[in-house]
Amino acid sequence: MVKWIVFVALVVGATGPLAAAEWLELRNFKLFDGTGSEPREVHRLVVKDGEIVAIDEADDEQRPAPGEAVTIIDLDGAFMMPGLIDTHVHLANWPMARHELVNRLSWALDHGVTSLRDLGGDARVLAEIRRAAELGELDAPRIRIGAIFGGQSMFNHPALAQASPGMAPGQAPWLREVSGEGDVSLMVAMARGAGVDALKIYGNLGVTRVEELVAEAQQQGMMAWAHATVFPASPQDLISVGVQSLSHAPYLIWAGVESLPDDYGYRTKGPWDDIPPDHPGILDLLDEMAERGVVLDATLAMYRDMTRYRPAEGIEWAMQAFEWGVTVTRLAHERGVPVSVGTDAFFPPTLFEPPNTHVEIRALVKDVGLSPDQALVAATRNGARAAGLDELVGTVEVGKRADLVVLGSDPLSDIHATTDIDWVIFDGRIHRRPER
Ligand SMILES: [Zn+2]
Structure with missing residues (x-):
């Protein structure tokens, strides 16, 4: 258990501005900043109105003015x-x-997912x-919203039909069937108007339509994320038209297949035994992803643990997909x-369990073979990049928002420590503190 003290020092006397700044000062800890550099001892990190304004700089300007309150926490190493x-x-x-x-979002923050x-x-x-959280009515992690844009028959799936109550499946701005003649710029604009940040290019679309969607998303200042199996478009097609992330490592297998099925339903029928993860077509794809900085959203543990969520029959493929995905993720990281x-x-x-985010981090270490620091960079800096949040969060640096997790033990020696959480600071405010 970490020892800690809190001071709330209200300096009285002077007349402060109407909206006084809120200050938080964290002292004496070991900082893993997510940039890829070695962890270091930090004596003083200062947060002003949610933004990190100083890390060990001897900058006297970064101090509360008379009339402003500061919370000081000694993290004791x-x-x-x-x-x-x-x-x-x-x-x-x-x-x-x-x-x-809302309860679940607060629970996510409790467990360090910001x-x-x-x-x-x-x-x-x-x-x-998201709006309520921004107004301070509730505590929720930052949320980036993707809209599903897919082809015919994608929206027959009951899970998708449930995500647009009151509207016909495939006709909602955030769940859009785009195989017909519809006006792509209007559909993208409607998604944007609904609060969406990115298109998720989903299934059953050809490369021409995907290219049009990605170009329109860029035009309207949105991101383009893709499922790895947008048949008949291939994973290579998706990368070459400029998507910024690919989801589900096992489905990269389709980059090694000569002719692709034209239905998304075949995604789980990958030739797991016949096409090795180091097939030349797949290595070329990985090199292209590395070159363009396309993020691999690997989602490995979900395949291994599928029986926790679905009846066992019909998912024999999932374990093969997991093992194949583990190897291809290792290759992707190496390249x-x-x-x-x-x-x-x-x-x-x-x-009662923490979010599976921690399970996926452990899979990257134990199955894929990343070092704990590499897995933590994946869970922070790389995630921020995938979400388009890299100017705000993902690393602990001056100028970033203060989304910080303080642990009771060191995850670089045992990755299980990511769940040993004492403090969660979200956007500069204390969300969770140690139980005493
Ligand atoms: Zn999904």
Whole structure:
């Protein structure tokens, strides 16, 4: 247990400005800043109105003015890392009461997950909750919203039909069927108007339509994320038209297949025994991803643990997919592809367990063979890049927002320590403090 003290020093006397700045000063900890550099001892990190303004600089300007309060916490040598970022969640693709979702978002923050990339759900719910969080009405991680844009038959799936109550499946701005003649710029603009940050290019689309969508997303200042199996477009096609991330490492197998199926339903029928992860077509794809900085949202643990979420029959392929995906993720990392931490199954069967984000981090270490510091960079800096949040968060540096997790033990010696959480600072405010 970390020893800690809190001072709230209100300097009285002078007349402060109407909105006095809020200050937080964290002292004496070991900082893993997520930039890839070695952890270091830090004596003083200063946060002003949620932004990190000083780390050990002898800058006297970064101090509270008379009339401003400061909270000072001595972390007594504890380990600090950036808040974790999960790049593959579905928060609102099934009916859930608002208060239940709000509870779960606070639970995510309790467990150090400070940003989430939602890859398809009801954007109305997510945008409203995001606004409420920005107004300080509730505590929720940063949420980046992806809209599912897919081809014919994609929206027959009941899970997708549930994510747009009141609208026909495939006709909602955040769940859009785009195989017909519709006006692509209007559809992208409607998604943007619904609060969406990125298109998730999903399934059953050809390369021409994908190219049009990605270009339109860029034009309108949005990102383009893709599922690795947008048949008949190939993974190579997706990279060459400029998508910024690919989800699900096992499906990269389709970069080694001569002719692709034209239906997304075949994605799970990869020739796992016939095409090795180091097939030349796949290595070329990885090199192209590295060159362009395309993030691999690997989602490995979900395949291994699928029986926790679905009946066992019909998912024999999942274990093969997991093993294949582990090897291809290792190759991707070795060749310079930024790998991120995404779960797809973010919520464990009960909320007595932490979010599966921690399970995926452990899989990157134990199965893929990344070192703990590489896995933490995947869960922070690489995640921020995938979510388009890299100017705000993902590393602990001056100028970034203060999303910070303080641990009671060192994850670089045992990766399980990512769940040994004492403090969570979100956007410069204390969300969780140690139990005493
Ligand atoms: Zn998903």
